[in-house]
Amino acid sequence: MWARAVWLGLRAPLGGRRGLTSTTDPQGSGRITVEVIEHLERLALVDFGSREAVARLEKAVAFADRLRAVDTDGVEPMESVLEDRCLYLRSDNVVEGNCAEELLQNSHRVVEEYFVAPPGNISLPKLDEQEPFPHS
Amino acid sequence: MLRWGSPGRRWALAWGDGGFRQRRGSPTGSASNRVRGQSSGAQQLLDTAQKPRKGKHEWAALVGLEIHAQISSNSKLFSGSQVRFAAPPNSLVSFFDASLPGTLPVLNRRCVEAAVMTGLALNCHINKKSLFDRKHYFYADLPAGYQITQQRLPIAVNGSLTYSICTGKKQSQMITKTVRIKQIQLEQDSGKSLHDDLRSQTLIDLNRAGVGLLEVVLEPDMSCGEEAATAVRELQLILQALGTSQANMAEGQLRVDANISVHHPGEPWGIRTEVKNLNSIKFLAKAIDYEIQRQIDELENGGEILNETRSFDYKLGCTMPMRDKEGKQDYRFMPEPNLPPLLLYDATSLPAGTDSQQVINIDQIRERLPELPRVTRERLIQQYGMLPEHGFALLRMRGQGPRLLSLKDINYLLHSASDKLDKRQTFELMYNEPRLPGCFFAQNCDFREESASI
Numbered sequence: 001m002w003a004r005a006v007w008l009g010l011r012a013p014l015g016g017r018r019g020l021t022s023t024t025d026p027q028g029s030g031r032i033t034v035e036v037i038e039h040l041e042r043l044a045l046v047d048f049g050s051r052e053a054v055a056r057l058e059k060a061v062a063f064a065d066r067l068r069a070v071d072t073d074g075v076e077p078m079e080s081v082l083e084d085r086c087l088y089l090r091s092d093n094v095v096e097g098n099c100a101e102e103l104l105q106n107s108h109r110v111v112e113e114y115f116v117a118p119p120g121n122i123s124l125p126k127l128d129e130q131e132p133f134p135h136s
Numbered sequence: 137m138l139r140w141g142s143p144g145r146r147w148a149l150a151w152g153d154g155g156f157r158q159r160r161g162s163p164t165g166s167a168s169n170r171v172r173g174q175s176s177g178a179q180q181l182l183d184t185a186q187k188p189r190k191g192k193h194e195w196a197a198l199v200g201l202e203i204h205a206q207i208s209s210n211s212k213l214f215s216g217s218q219v220r221f222a223a224p225p226n227s228l229v230s231f232f233d234a235s236l237p238g239t240l241p242v243l244n245r246r247c248v249e250a251a252v253m254t255g256l257a258l259n260c261h262i263n264k265k266s267l268f269d270r271k272h273y274f275y276a277d278l279p280a281g282y283q284i285t286q287q288r289l290p291i292a293v294n295g296s297l298t299y300s301i302c303t304g305k306k307q308s309q310m311i312t313k314t315v316r317i318k319q320i321q322l323e324q325d326s327g328k329s330l331h332d333d334l335r336s337q338t339l340i341d342l343n344r345a346g347v348g349l350l351e352v353v354l355e356p357d358m359s360c361g362e363e364a365a366t367a368v369r370e371l372q373l374i375l376q377a378l379g380t381s382q383a384n385m386a387e388g389q390l391r392v393d394a395n396i397s398v399h400h401p402g403e404p405w406g407i408r409t410e411v412k413n414l415n416s417i418k419f420l421a422k423a424i425d426y427e428i429q430r431q432i433d434e435l436e437n438g439g440e441i442l443n444e445t446r447s448f449d450y451k452l453g454c455t456m457p458m459r460d461k462e463g464k465q466d467y468r469f470m471p472e473p474n475l476p477p478l479l480l481y482d483a484t485s486l487p488a489g490t491d492s493q494q495v496i497n498i499d500q501i502r503e504r505l506p507e508l509p510r511v512t513r514e515r516l517i518q519q520y521g522m523l524p525e526h527g528f529a530l531l532r533m534r535g536q537g538p539r540l541l542s543l544k545d546i547n548y549l550l551h552s553a554s555d556k557l558d559k560r561q562t563f564e565l566m567y568n569e570p571r572l573p574g575c576f577f578a579q580n581c582d583f584r585e586e587s588a589s590i
Binding site for chain 2: 039043044045079080081082083084085086087088089090091092093094095096097098099100103104106111112113114115116117118119120121
């Protein structure tokens with residue numbers, strides 16, 4: 001699950017320190033595998049089109065890894081920078097809507113006031129179907 | 137820990153990889169049980185698939201449910217557009233629902249009250265602090281690319297739902313069963329997709345996008361289609377009694393997904409499949425029983441169960457794997473950055489001098505809880521001396537929505553009442569009991585006049 005550990009390192013840590021140190025490289029020089037790139041491209045629909053982009057990603061992970069230097073034992077994780085604010089509760093009245101025409105202008109194709117989308121998700125081509133990717 | 141209903145369940149599953157879990161209790165099955173009953177046992181199981189299992193030592197089934205109930209409110213969960221069933225496409229959509237940049241979610245107070253009421257009615261612990269999260273996945277009817285839900289800390293946890301099954305020769309024996317409620321959470325509904333296979337396109341209507349949903353997660357304490365169907369019916373009655381949801385499956389206000397697995401008693405739990413696209417209680421029971429049988433047949437023939445999502449084809453009466461669902465879904469949960477934690481108060485913790493519109497008092501909501509179906513049934517049985525199954529029938533009729541009584545209904549009511557009641561008491565029941573079918577009828581016309589012509 002090294003690939004997952006790397007990915008988790010990118011996200012804001014949700015529960016203090018996780019016991020991942022056993023699987024990640026403490027030096028932070030983790031190489032990101034082709035499987036991880038493929039996985040990320042599917043999840044986030046980003047395009048790591050070049051070696052440079054992957055290198056940038058590796059640098060970003062290494063940068064984020066410095067968070068592990070902080071000892072967070074016994075510290076409650078912060079869920080939100082808004083934690084001291086009150087969550088505003090709106091009363092249950094209808095005040096919006098009725099702007100179908102305006103909204104439909106955003107759509108490339110429209111059929112009788114419906115947005116038109118392709119049938120289901122279009123899967124990304126598998127890695128071996130793509131052009132050869134300059135990755136070691 | 138086996139997490140049946142949490143949204144992060146998909147990647148948490150590791151059953152096939154050897155992640156075992158021993159069921160408590162003395163094992164009754166041994167290796168020999170597995171071999172026994174290959175042909176005759178299987179046939180026997182097939183025949184009795186629809187009835188509650190008795191004496192079936194070979195296989196035990198586990199059924200957990202995830203129920204999504206649309207909250208009965210005027211406006212949506214995070215925006216001020218209207219909640220209505222039938223309307224011109226995309227006419228009930230605000231800029232936030234269409235996920236235009238720059239829009240922010242604003243929580244609807246009525247939806248929070250509905251969640252708290254439902255949690256209290258189902259004996260849940262209400263979390264005084266709950267959090268909102270984003271669940272990411274791509275689909276055309278989810279314009280933002282994520283759904284706002286409550287995965288880390290939902291609004292209510294650890295409740296129970298009690299229901300009664302009729303058994304016995306004359307279906308007159310009532311057995312009470314309980315199913316644990318793992319959690320209740322608030323989340324957004326997605327829009328509607330209309331598939332146009334002819335032109336290879338999908339038409340999207342966002343009227344439903346953003347409507348508030350209560351997701352009620354039931355632990356796998358049920359073992360067959362009938363138990364699941366009865367539990368769902370009871371939940372429907374409760375939601376309707378509370379007014380938190382109209383819970384009409386035909387109109388899509390109540391959607392149920394079932395998680396089903398089979399195993400030998402005393403052995404680790406089997407791999408589960410998820411069955412979706414169940415749009416009536418009758419099909420829910422059928423689909424569950426079919427899937428249980430399919431898994432048993434598959435395993436007895438030496439096959440294996442894949443952790444997959446299946447849909448129920450009601451015309452063929454079977455479940456099929458759903459296309460467009462990849463093996464493992466990674467939802468990349470993250471805290472919703474635009475919403476602070478949701479804080480609820482009770483009588484003791486209510487902060488002084490606050491705007492009552494901005495605080496929710498759990499104790500106040502508890503006081504306002506209406507009479508629950510279980511209590512109503514008991515009261516009818518005690519007060520009018522009717523038989524338990526008639527109490528159930530009356531409430532089931534009420535649950536089917538207000539309607540004019542048919543002659544058959546009136547006859548049934550008069551006959552059931554006449555077991556113990558005289559005519560006067562019967563009329564009393566009809567006129568005085570609020571929201572019973574008879575009362576609705578009586579309010580529309582003169583019951584005595586009508587019944588005179590029967």
